Amino acid sequence: MKSLSSVCVYCGASSRVADVYKEAAHALGDGLARRGIRMVYGxxxxxxxxxxADAAIAAGGEVVGIIPEHIQSAEIEHTGLTELHVVDSMHTRKRMMVERADAFVIxxxxxxxxxxAFEILTWKQLQLHDKPIVIxxxxxxxxxxxxxxxxxxxxxFARIDRSALYSVADHVDAVFEALEVAPAPAHPDQPKKL
Incomplete structure:
Protein backbone atom coordinates (compact mmCIF):
# COMPACT_ATOMS: atom_id res chain seq x y z
CA MET A 1 0.00 0.00 0.00
CA LYS A 2 2.11 2.84 -1.29
CA SER A 3 0.04 5.73 0.11
CA LEU A 4 0.30 4.56 3.72
CA SER A 5 1.03 7.54 5.98
CA SER A 6 -0.32 6.38 9.36
CA VAL A 7 -0.90 3.09 11.13
CA CYS A 8 -3.03 2.54 14.21
CA VAL A 9 -1.38 0.10 16.60
CA TYR A 10 -3.50 -1.85 19.08
CA CYS A 11 -1.49 -3.53 21.82
CA GLY A 12 -1.31 -4.29 25.51
CA ALA A 13 -0.50 -1.95 28.39
CA SER A 14 1.05 -4.65 30.57
CA SER A 15 4.79 -4.81 31.21
CA ARG A 16 4.58 -8.25 32.84
CA VAL A 17 4.88 -10.08 29.52
CA ALA A 18 7.53 -12.12 27.72
CA ASP A 19 10.43 -10.31 26.08
CA VAL A 20 9.41 -11.59 22.64
CA TYR A 21 6.32 -9.35 22.76
CA LYS A 22 8.31 -6.36 23.98
CA GLU A 23 10.83 -6.86 21.19
CA ALA A 24 8.04 -7.00 18.61
CA ALA A 25 6.52 -3.75 19.93
CA HIS A 26 9.92 -2.05 19.76
CA ALA A 27 10.56 -3.36 16.23
CA LEU A 28 7.14 -2.20 15.04
CA GLY A 29 7.50 1.32 16.46
CA ASP A 30 11.03 1.62 15.10
CA GLY A 31 10.00 0.22 11.70
CA LEU A 32 7.08 2.60 11.35
CA ALA A 33 9.28 5.62 12.09
CA ARG A 34 12.05 4.50 9.73
CA ARG A 35 9.47 4.16 6.95
CA GLY A 36 8.07 7.63 7.63
CA ILE A 37 4.74 6.22 8.84
CA ARG A 38 2.99 8.01 11.70
CA MET A 39 1.97 5.78 14.61
CA VAL A 40 -1.50 6.29 16.08
CA TYR A 41 -2.27 4.51 19.33
CA GLY A 42 -4.00 4.74 22.71
CA ALA A 53 5.75 4.71 21.09
CA ASP A 54 9.22 5.19 22.60
CA ALA A 55 10.83 3.23 19.77
CA ALA A 56 9.06 5.32 17.13
CA ILE A 57 10.05 8.57 18.85
CA ALA A 58 13.67 7.43 19.26
CA ALA A 59 13.80 6.70 15.52
CA GLY A 60 12.53 10.20 14.70
CA GLY A 61 8.93 9.24 13.98
CA GLU A 62 5.64 10.97 14.65
CA VAL A 63 3.41 9.43 17.31
CA VAL A 64 -0.19 10.44 17.97
CA GLY A 65 -1.77 9.30 21.21
CA ILE A 66 -5.49 9.41 21.97
CA ILE A 67 -6.38 8.78 25.60
CA PRO A 68 -9.63 9.07 27.57
CA GLU A 69 -9.75 11.41 30.58
CA HIS A 70 -10.39 8.59 33.04
CA ILE A 71 -7.14 6.86 32.01
CA GLN A 72 -5.17 10.10 31.73
CA SER A 73 -6.13 11.01 35.29
CA ALA A 74 -4.46 7.81 36.48
CA GLU A 75 -1.21 9.38 35.20
CA ILE A 76 -0.31 6.74 32.64
CA GLU A 77 -0.41 8.98 29.57
CA HIS A 78 2.74 9.37 27.50
CA THR A 79 3.89 12.98 27.73
CA GLY A 80 6.57 12.86 25.03
CA LEU A 81 4.39 12.34 21.96
CA THR A 82 4.09 14.42 18.81
CA GLU A 83 0.39 14.87 19.67
CA LEU A 84 -1.64 13.75 22.67
CA HIS A 85 -5.41 14.11 22.50
CA VAL A 86 -7.34 13.74 25.76
CA VAL A 87 -10.93 12.75 24.97
CA ASP A 88 -14.15 12.23 26.91
CA SER A 89 -14.67 8.48 26.39
CA MET A 90 -13.36 5.19 25.08
CA HIS A 91 -15.84 5.48 22.20
CA THR A 92 -14.42 8.83 21.14
CA ARG A 93 -10.88 7.46 21.46
CA LYS A 94 -11.59 4.48 19.21
CA ARG A 95 -13.39 6.57 16.59
CA MET A 96 -10.52 9.09 16.44
CA MET A 97 -7.96 6.30 16.14
CA VAL A 98 -9.85 4.86 13.18
CA GLU A 99 -10.27 8.24 11.50
CA ARG A 100 -6.55 9.06 11.79
CA ALA A 101 -5.25 5.72 10.48
CA ASP A 102 -4.70 4.29 7.01
CA ALA A 103 -4.25 0.75 8.36
CA PHE A 104 -4.30 -1.23 11.61
CA VAL A 105 -1.82 -3.57 13.27
CA ILE A 106 -2.89 -5.75 16.18
CA ALA A 117 -9.43 -5.88 17.38
CA PHE A 118 -12.96 -7.24 17.17
CA GLU A 119 -14.44 -3.80 16.74
CA ILE A 120 -12.16 -2.88 13.83
CA LEU A 121 -12.71 -6.30 12.24
CA THR A 122 -16.49 -5.98 12.66
CA TRP A 123 -16.51 -2.47 11.22
CA LYS A 124 -14.65 -3.75 8.19
CA GLN A 125 -17.03 -6.69 7.82
CA LEU A 126 -19.92 -4.19 7.94
CA GLN A 127 -18.15 -2.08 5.29
CA LEU A 128 -17.75 0.92 7.58
CA HIS A 129 -14.13 1.05 6.42
CA ASP A 130 -11.95 -0.86 3.97
CA LYS A 131 -8.52 -0.21 5.49
CA PRO A 132 -5.97 -3.02 5.85
CA ILE A 133 -5.82 -4.95 9.13
CA VAL A 134 -2.79 -7.05 10.07
CA ILE A 135 -2.86 -9.39 13.06
CA PHE A 157 -21.98 -17.95 12.85
CA ALA A 158 -19.73 -15.95 10.56
CA ARG A 159 -19.55 -15.80 6.81
CA ILE A 160 -16.35 -13.98 6.09
CA ASP A 161 -13.59 -14.06 3.56
CA ARG A 162 -10.75 -13.97 6.06
CA SER A 163 -8.18 -12.99 3.43
CA ALA A 164 -10.30 -9.95 2.50
CA LEU A 165 -10.94 -9.03 6.14
CA TYR A 166 -7.42 -9.30 7.59
CA SER A 167 -3.98 -10.76 7.10
CA VAL A 168 -1.81 -12.56 9.63
CA ALA A 169 1.92 -12.00 10.12
CA ASP A 170 4.06 -14.08 12.46
CA HIS A 171 6.79 -11.45 12.86
CA VAL A 172 7.21 -7.70 12.42
CA ASP A 173 8.95 -7.85 9.04
CA ALA A 174 5.95 -9.81 7.75
CA VAL A 175 3.65 -7.07 9.11
CA PHE A 176 5.36 -4.54 6.85
CA GLU A 177 5.27 -6.96 3.92
CA ALA A 178 1.51 -7.41 4.43
CA LEU A 179 0.96 -3.65 4.59
CA GLU A 180 3.02 -3.14 1.43
CA VAL A 181 0.86 -5.48 -0.65
CA ALA A 182 -2.49 -4.48 0.89
CA PRO A 183 -4.86 -2.71 -1.47
CA ALA A 184 -5.46 0.96 -0.76
CA PRO A 185 -8.93 1.86 0.51
CA ALA A 186 -11.35 2.38 -2.38
CA HIS A 187 -12.73 5.67 -1.03
CA PRO A 188 -10.20 7.13 1.45
CA ASP A 189 -11.67 10.64 1.24
CA GLN A 190 -15.23 9.55 1.98
CA PRO A 191 -15.27 8.34 5.59
CA LYS A 192 -18.40 6.53 6.66
CA LYS A 193 -20.33 7.35 9.81
CA LEU A 194 -18.74 5.27 12.56
Whole structure:
Protein backbone atom coordinates (compact mmCIF):
# COMPACT_ATOMS: atom_id res chain seq x y z
CA MET A 1 0.00 0.00 0.00
CA LYS A 2 2.11 2.84 -1.29
CA SER A 3 0.04 5.73 0.11
CA LEU A 4 0.30 4.56 3.72
CA SER A 5 1.03 7.54 5.98
CA SER A 6 -0.32 6.38 9.36
CA VAL A 7 -0.90 3.09 11.13
CA CYS A 8 -3.03 2.54 14.21
CA VAL A 9 -1.38 0.10 16.60
CA TYR A 10 -3.50 -1.85 19.08
CA CYS A 11 -1.49 -3.53 21.82
CA GLY A 12 -1.31 -4.29 25.51
CA ALA A 13 -0.50 -1.95 28.39
CA SER A 14 1.05 -4.65 30.57
CA SER A 15 4.79 -4.81 31.21
CA ARG A 16 4.58 -8.25 32.84
CA VAL A 17 4.88 -10.08 29.52
CA ALA A 18 7.53 -12.12 27.72
CA ASP A 19 10.43 -10.31 26.08
CA VAL A 20 9.41 -11.59 22.64
CA TYR A 21 6.32 -9.35 22.76
CA LYS A 22 8.31 -6.36 23.98
CA GLU A 23 10.83 -6.86 21.19
CA ALA A 24 8.04 -7.00 18.61
CA ALA A 25 6.52 -3.75 19.93
CA HIS A 26 9.92 -2.05 19.76
CA ALA A 27 10.56 -3.36 16.23
CA LEU A 28 7.14 -2.20 15.04
CA GLY A 29 7.50 1.32 16.46
CA ASP A 30 11.03 1.62 15.10
CA GLY A 31 10.00 0.22 11.70
CA LEU A 32 7.08 2.60 11.35
CA ALA A 33 9.28 5.62 12.09
CA ARG A 34 12.05 4.50 9.73
CA ARG A 35 9.47 4.16 6.95
CA GLY A 36 8.07 7.63 7.63
CA ILE A 37 4.74 6.22 8.84
CA ARG A 38 2.99 8.01 11.70
CA MET A 39 1.97 5.78 14.61
CA VAL A 40 -1.50 6.29 16.08
CA TYR A 41 -2.27 4.51 19.33
CA GLY A 42 -4.00 4.74 22.71
CA UNK A 43 -1.62 7.27 24.27
CA UNK A 44 -0.25 5.19 27.14
CA UNK A 45 3.34 5.12 28.38
CA UNK A 46 3.29 1.61 29.87
CA UNK A 47 3.55 -1.90 28.47
CA UNK A 48 3.80 -2.61 24.76
CA UNK A 49 2.05 0.70 24.10
CA UNK A 50 4.87 2.67 25.69
CA UNK A 51 7.58 0.50 24.14
CA UNK A 52 6.24 0.96 20.61
CA ALA A 53 5.75 4.71 21.09
CA ASP A 54 9.22 5.19 22.60
CA ALA A 55 10.83 3.23 19.77
CA ALA A 56 9.06 5.32 17.13
CA ILE A 57 10.05 8.57 18.85
CA ALA A 58 13.67 7.43 19.26
CA ALA A 59 13.80 6.70 15.52
CA GLY A 60 12.53 10.20 14.70
CA GLY A 61 8.93 9.24 13.98
CA GLU A 62 5.64 10.97 14.65
CA VAL A 63 3.41 9.43 17.31
CA VAL A 64 -0.19 10.44 17.97
CA GLY A 65 -1.77 9.30 21.21
CA ILE A 66 -5.49 9.41 21.97
CA ILE A 67 -6.38 8.78 25.60
CA PRO A 68 -9.63 9.07 27.57
CA GLU A 69 -9.75 11.41 30.58
CA HIS A 70 -10.39 8.59 33.04
CA ILE A 71 -7.14 6.86 32.01
CA GLN A 72 -5.17 10.10 31.73
CA SER A 73 -6.13 11.01 35.29
CA ALA A 74 -4.46 7.81 36.48
CA GLU A 75 -1.21 9.38 35.20
CA ILE A 76 -0.31 6.74 32.64
CA GLU A 77 -0.41 8.98 29.57
CA HIS A 78 2.74 9.37 27.50
CA THR A 79 3.89 12.98 27.73
CA GLY A 80 6.57 12.86 25.03
CA LEU A 81 4.39 12.34 21.96
CA THR A 82 4.09 14.42 18.81
CA GLU A 83 0.39 14.87 19.67
CA LEU A 84 -1.64 13.75 22.67
CA HIS A 85 -5.41 14.11 22.50
CA VAL A 86 -7.34 13.74 25.76
CA VAL A 87 -10.93 12.75 24.97
CA ASP A 88 -14.15 12.23 26.91
CA SER A 89 -14.67 8.48 26.39
CA MET A 90 -13.36 5.19 25.08
CA HIS A 91 -15.84 5.48 22.20
CA THR A 92 -14.42 8.83 21.14
CA ARG A 93 -10.88 7.46 21.46
CA LYS A 94 -11.59 4.48 19.21
CA ARG A 95 -13.39 6.57 16.59
CA MET A 96 -10.52 9.09 16.44
CA MET A 97 -7.96 6.30 16.14
CA VAL A 98 -9.85 4.86 13.18
CA GLU A 99 -10.27 8.24 11.50
CA ARG A 100 -6.55 9.06 11.79
CA ALA A 101 -5.25 5.72 10.48
CA ASP A 102 -4.70 4.29 7.01
CA ALA A 103 -4.25 0.75 8.36
CA PHE A 104 -4.30 -1.23 11.61
CA VAL A 105 -1.82 -3.57 13.27
CA ILE A 106 -2.89 -5.75 16.18
CA UNK A 107 0.00 -6.73 18.45
CA UNK A 108 -0.46 -9.01 21.46
CA UNK A 109 -2.54 -7.55 24.27
CA UNK A 110 -5.31 -8.17 26.76
CA UNK A 111 -9.03 -7.56 26.87
CA UNK A 112 -8.76 -3.96 25.67
CA UNK A 113 -6.72 -5.01 22.64
CA UNK A 114 -9.19 -7.82 21.95
CA UNK A 115 -12.06 -5.31 22.14
CA UNK A 116 -10.32 -2.99 19.68
CA ALA A 117 -9.43 -5.88 17.38
CA PHE A 118 -12.96 -7.24 17.17
CA GLU A 119 -14.44 -3.80 16.74
CA ILE A 120 -12.16 -2.88 13.83
CA LEU A 121 -12.71 -6.30 12.24
CA THR A 122 -16.49 -5.98 12.66
CA TRP A 123 -16.51 -2.47 11.22
CA LYS A 124 -14.65 -3.75 8.19
CA GLN A 125 -17.03 -6.69 7.82
CA LEU A 126 -19.92 -4.19 7.94
CA GLN A 127 -18.15 -2.08 5.29
CA LEU A 128 -17.75 0.92 7.58
CA HIS A 129 -14.13 1.05 6.42
CA ASP A 130 -11.95 -0.86 3.97
CA LYS A 131 -8.52 -0.21 5.49
CA PRO A 132 -5.97 -3.02 5.85
CA ILE A 133 -5.82 -4.95 9.13
CA VAL A 134 -2.79 -7.05 10.07
CA ILE A 135 -2.86 -9.39 13.06
CA UNK A 136 0.70 -9.72 14.36
CA UNK A 137 0.69 -13.32 15.63
CA UNK A 138 3.97 -12.93 17.51
CA UNK A 139 5.16 -16.28 18.90
CA UNK A 140 1.71 -17.74 18.15
CA UNK A 141 -0.02 -15.38 20.60
CA UNK A 142 -3.18 -14.95 18.50
CA UNK A 143 -3.39 -18.61 17.40
CA UNK A 144 -6.31 -19.38 19.78
CA UNK A 145 -8.20 -16.33 18.51
CA UNK A 146 -7.61 -17.29 14.89
CA UNK A 147 -8.82 -20.80 15.73
CA UNK A 148 -11.94 -19.34 17.32
CA UNK A 149 -12.68 -17.30 14.19
CA UNK A 150 -12.27 -20.45 12.07
CA UNK A 151 -14.65 -22.24 14.48
CA UNK A 152 -17.24 -19.45 14.14
CA UNK A 153 -17.06 -19.78 10.36
CA UNK A 154 -17.28 -23.59 10.49
CA UNK A 155 -20.33 -23.42 12.78
CA UNK A 156 -22.10 -20.95 10.51
CA PHE A 157 -21.98 -17.95 12.85
CA ALA A 158 -19.73 -15.95 10.56
CA ARG A 159 -19.55 -15.80 6.81
CA ILE A 160 -16.35 -13.98 6.09
CA ASP A 161 -13.59 -14.06 3.56
CA ARG A 162 -10.75 -13.97 6.06
CA SER A 163 -8.18 -12.99 3.43
CA ALA A 164 -10.30 -9.95 2.50
CA LEU A 165 -10.94 -9.03 6.14
CA TYR A 166 -7.42 -9.30 7.59
CA SER A 167 -3.98 -10.76 7.10
CA VAL A 168 -1.81 -12.56 9.63
CA ALA A 169 1.92 -12.00 10.12
CA ASP A 170 4.06 -14.08 12.46
CA HIS A 171 6.79 -11.45 12.86
CA VAL A 172 7.21 -7.70 12.42
CA ASP A 173 8.95 -7.85 9.04
CA ALA A 174 5.95 -9.81 7.75
CA VAL A 175 3.65 -7.07 9.11
CA PHE A 176 5.36 -4.54 6.85
CA GLU A 177 5.27 -6.96 3.92
CA ALA A 178 1.51 -7.41 4.43
CA LEU A 179 0.96 -3.65 4.59
CA GLU A 180 3.02 -3.14 1.43
CA VAL A 181 0.86 -5.48 -0.65
CA ALA A 182 -2.49 -4.48 0.89
CA PRO A 183 -4.86 -2.71 -1.47
CA ALA A 184 -5.46 0.96 -0.76
CA PRO A 185 -8.93 1.86 0.51
CA ALA A 186 -11.35 2.38 -2.38
CA HIS A 187 -12.73 5.67 -1.03
CA PRO A 188 -10.20 7.13 1.45
CA ASP A 189 -11.67 10.64 1.24
CA GLN A 190 -15.23 9.55 1.98
CA PRO A 191 -15.27 8.34 5.59
CA LYS A 192 -18.40 6.53 6.66
CA LYS A 193 -20.33 7.35 9.81
CA LEU A 194 -18.74 5.27 12.56
Missing amino acids: GGRVGLMGIA LPGGLGTLDE ADVDGYWRPLLGLIDHMVAQG
